[in-house]
Amino acid sequence: MNSLDTEAFEALLVNCADEPIRYPGAIQPHGVLVTLSEPALCIEQISHNVQDLFGLNPHALLGQPLSMLTGPTAAAAIAQAAGFAAHVDAPPLELDMQGVAYEGLLHRESGVLVLELELKPDALQIKSTMDKVRNLSRMLQRLQAAKTLPALYDICVEEIQALTGYDRVLIYRFQEEGHGQVIAEASAPSMELFNGMFFPASDIPEQARELYRTHWLRIIPNADYQPVELVPRLRPDTGQALDLSGAVLRSVSPIHCQYMRNMGVLSSMSISLMDGERLWGLISCGHRQPLHVPHELRMACQTIGQVLSLQISALQTLEISRQREAKMEALVQLNTAMVHSQEHVFDGLAAEPERLMSLTGASGVAILEDKVLHRYGECPPPDEIRALYQWFKASGESVLSSHHLSTVYAPAAGYKDIASGLLAMTLPKPVDNAVLWFRKEVKESIPWSGDPKKPLNLEPSATGLRLSPRTSFELWKVEMDGISSKWSHGDLFAANDLRRSALENDLARQVLREQQAVRARDELVAVVSHDLRSPMTIISMLCGMMQKAFSSDGPHTSRRITSAIDTMQQASSRMNVLLEDLLDTSKIEAGRYTINPQPLDVAQIFEEAFSLLAPLALDKSVELTFNAEPDLKIHADPERLFQVLSNLIGNAIKFTPADGKIGVAAMSNGDEIVFSVRDSGKGIAPEQLPHIFERYWTAKEGNAAGTGLGLYISQGIIKAHGGQLRAESKPGEGSEFRFTVPRVA
Template sequence: MTHISEYPGKLDLDNCAREPIHIIGKTQAHGVLVSVDPENFIITQVGENATQFFGEAFDSFLGKDLTYLLGEEQMTGVVELLNSEEISVPREVWINNIKFLMLAHNSGLNLILDFEPLQEVDSSYHFQRQLTRVLNKFKASKSVDQLCNAATILTKEMFGYDRVMIYRFDEEWNGEVIAEIKEEDMGSWLGLHYPATDIPAQSRELFLKHQVRVISNVHYTPVPITPEISPLNEEPLDISRSGLRAVSPIHIEYLKNMEVGASLSAAIIVKGKLWGLIACHHKAAKYLDFYQRESCRFLAQMFSTELTLQENTALISRAKLSENIRRQLVVQMKEENDVVTALSEGNVKFTQIISCGGGAIFIKDQWKLIGNTPETKQLESLLNFIKKQPKNLFWTSKLSTLFPEANAYKEVASGVLCLKIADYKYIFWFRPEQIQEVNWGGNPQAKAFYNEKEDRLSPRKSFEKWSEKLTGISEAWQENDRDVARALRENISYTLLAQQQKEIEALNTQLMEANEELKLFSYGLSHDLRAPVRGMEGILAILDEDHRKELSEDGQALLQMSRDLNEKMNDLIDNILEYSQLNHADGLKVETVNTSELIGEVLKFVNVEGSYPKTTVKILPELPSMEGDRGMLFQLWSNLLNNAIKYSSEEENPFVEIGTEQLKGREVFYVKDNGIGVPKKMKKKIFETFQRGVGSRFKGTGIGLAIVKRIIEKHHGEVWLKSEEGKGSIFYFYIEI
């Protein structure tokens, strides 16, 4: 069987944080814990000090009905309570002629009952007067300092502890005594800091849940619970909700080293987070009963409420100021075309929205610096570091600990808050170093040591004042600072987006104007180039007919070359106009086209039988119809078939095949030939204008496949090529309307 009192085998500073404080298996000595089966109220476990309080041997209660302890008369009311939804309501009972307060709660399969001797309770009027006085004192406080001082005074007056402190946590859970009242013969701990390990994470979590923790006698002997393991579930008993739960031996030793005899701690909770503690110490043993502890809990809650109110009031005041500045910045950004100028050179600057020593803006590879900042080269390096951070908002008050290079400029930038607007758009706020002299309650580095006698860690023994100078730390960035930065990010992003939209609209207008000019140029090209080309064609024809015989063989060859070049120029003008008209076409005249009939028309137009009598053209039957602009589809098939026929014409048995195939999850058309193929280096360029991979062997302008690609794009389709040089080509395409 595993004993629940065992500690982790590895002895290091994590032990304190990992100690199983909720199942220590023992209780304090000022009351008795009894665990029963809620189904039948049979007692299954009991604290061994039951002998002292109940007048019988503790093990005599095991296995007996709870009636054996409470009697028939009291048991009736207790059963009604335990079966109700208000199980946690305290109930007064008599046992062994002693008046007890019984506190019940469920823990898994177990019903746990805490029995504490009941002291004389003050009248309800006295309790009401106490709370009314507390409330009035808190309401009269004008600052957090006044509120904390009032809380210590009232707590000491109500409960009589020798020392009462307000203990506040920082961002790293180190604690500081910010208010204190004490007996005159005790040394002051006001202003002392304590490391986070003094109150480990699991202890802080319990304070959030249960809020008040009392240790009646630091020198008590822990009371075992018998049996150690619950018979109901064969697991250690979780007693984290019990007010009698024993105290960690490490914490007990810690209090003894501080010469504390008893303690009381009450949680100060602000916005759901543990802000700090009302910490009470007494030189001797001191017991507070349940009602007194409830009074302390109410006091801590009223303190927390008033503290939240004061912090919210201060936050609202700062937020209003920041909001006014942000609104002015928004106005400046609307009035100024350049965001950087609006943020940095207007009546209000972005550095005023958050308290800082200086700031920087990085947009479009340019820096704009305001106030005290690192140098530009240092900022470039810092920016590269921040770009690696996962979130749009980065902040730290200890930059040099994360980015050692920053140690060189910690005087101006120990703290940085950086807002990412978009890629290559960042805004920085910098806070200077605030050298702090921190007084610790003992050396924070000497947290614990190995105790051979106890075979565990022991806390430090010295709590004498230990001073440390902290450098490279700025004022911390508050939640409000981050909220303001995020709000500004939205404003800047919206402004940049609006500016980009204006720029796009202006460019679109320019593009439309250029498009119209290009259209006019195309028609002008038709008129201005066609006339001289046709004139040249006529002159060359006359020269050929009337004077060919007068020319030498070389002259006749030059004349033929001139006529060929003139013809090529005429074809080029036609293709350019054709391509231009595709780009400027306003829309498609969509209709259903019989593909086989359309291909037949194209083949007649190409005059395959007359011009290419050796070529075999195979058209697979039942080609699917096409939805599109018939004129454009004619151009599409005309260019593809003309290329296939032309570039296979030099083969011994030229062959062209037209059909469909299932590719890319759809039915696609293909035009296949056994011609010259396409060189590998030309495959990616073949659909661009004026790109040819065949030299002068075949006539052409290099625009045909560009026209094919453009027509298919207008029909929301795709075209691609499969080819190997010298082994033919297959052009695949599909259209979607």
């Protein structure tokens, strides 16, 4: 094929894919189709063959009541049945029209009522059909009794062939790659056998698959038929083509009819097989001569297809459960190995290479942990594994599988003999890490029905080149290379479950390491703080002794020494406060913070706080007031409660400008006493407010000497009392801190 032919071929393929199979504008000739307006039931469209079957002019019937076609009795029966037209698989109407018995089927499509008429079988056919349908219960019992999928398939094709008389009945399953395979067949001795053969995806285009997905059954009694056009071709109410997706009489693609003839059959019936909402496959029936299957038999076959679909889903689910169950013992043992590994979770897997490979039926496995790479069995070279890991990592997948690796990762073609299949999993860690299972290449000869590279032919016609279906369905074997056996549902489950266990173990180790680090830090802080208290006390005492030895009224040198001693005294005092804060912090974080609660008088606490803090407020010209309800008694640790009040009031004094106000209050609230410290300072910025109780948080301005531990410790003290400490603030309006402690019962 030259380049021009290739371009024409590709263009025609696109046109074929876009063929309006839902809107053919015509029907098959074994019946009549009428569209009706509602509620008047006037004829809007009708198939042209009404002229041949009823001797009526189709154009003359347009706009007329249905009774002009059917007679008043049949029209009344149709009008009554129209209310049930939305019901799935409603039985056909038995209609007498001009002395001829017809079966009528109703359905609605896009706002129009569609009536399809087929000749009713004669008495002999009816009796034969009813005899066969009576055996439907026995057929369904056979299907439900099947224990394996192959047995289920064989029963199905045998029963449908016996029920319908088709020369060939086969089950066709769609593969993940798009093509299909015949997995069961019942055929007459003279028919060419297709069992086990693969068919290219182009044999059933995507839009045809969608019709199979949404409609259970399609029938073609005679592929040599001449399509019967609708009159008018377009809907008079919308000007659009009529959607015939739900019509039994829908005309099919002429390419498909030629495809049937090329296969040696003139009639066919297809029944969809579903796995939930997914089209799983088809029951495909073919006959060398024209064959019209009556409606009752079609419905029986559809029922078999529906039961088979349910059985397939059930047995597939059961098989997946069996595969998973078979992996559980190995998964438990590998999880135990990870739990007991000394350093990293993957170390435990590295100690069980044989079990790790047998888990997924791999011929080799590689375990990567940062700079360390373990390889067992047959694996690519280390550099290739690291490059493969980088590609896997870039994919963003946590688990990835392929049985034809070189098609998705080209460099794998260089080692396809040992690693045509890949199953890999990784953990979300900052270092490179992965478990990569490999499977060797499996040389495989796939039997195709005809050359899969030529699913369609290009041939000349009166209007130029046109597509035609392939004429050969002979066995065509294709040698496949670079593929491995497929990873099963059980293999994928095992990889995902192992990853889950590894992730849980790795997170547990991280938490343990962090807890150990926090514990070691807290212990270090406690030891250092405790050991520094004695020397700091000595420094403070020596500063006091030196102050007595030097007078601030003495010579210049004495004044300088006195000033230096004062600085040392202030620094040591601040250091003592910091040491106390660090000790409190370590106790809070370790959960060892204790209090000694006792009954206290709130008025007395306020008096002590006022005597200590009022001078500080006076130095800044800040008004400090205390107000408590009479006779308030609380159950609290006096030293710790005073520590909280001192911190909150001290902060308020520090951040309240001159002439500002600070109000301290206490009031009862059920079983609690609520303390409040409100100031008229500049307030706390909204973005800072959620963080003020965190360790080492300090105001950004005006707090050069702050340690950032005061509020954190205060919150810890209040929580130890069983209360809560909260803050509210509006910039420019001040802040209020509230905390609760239990009252004396």
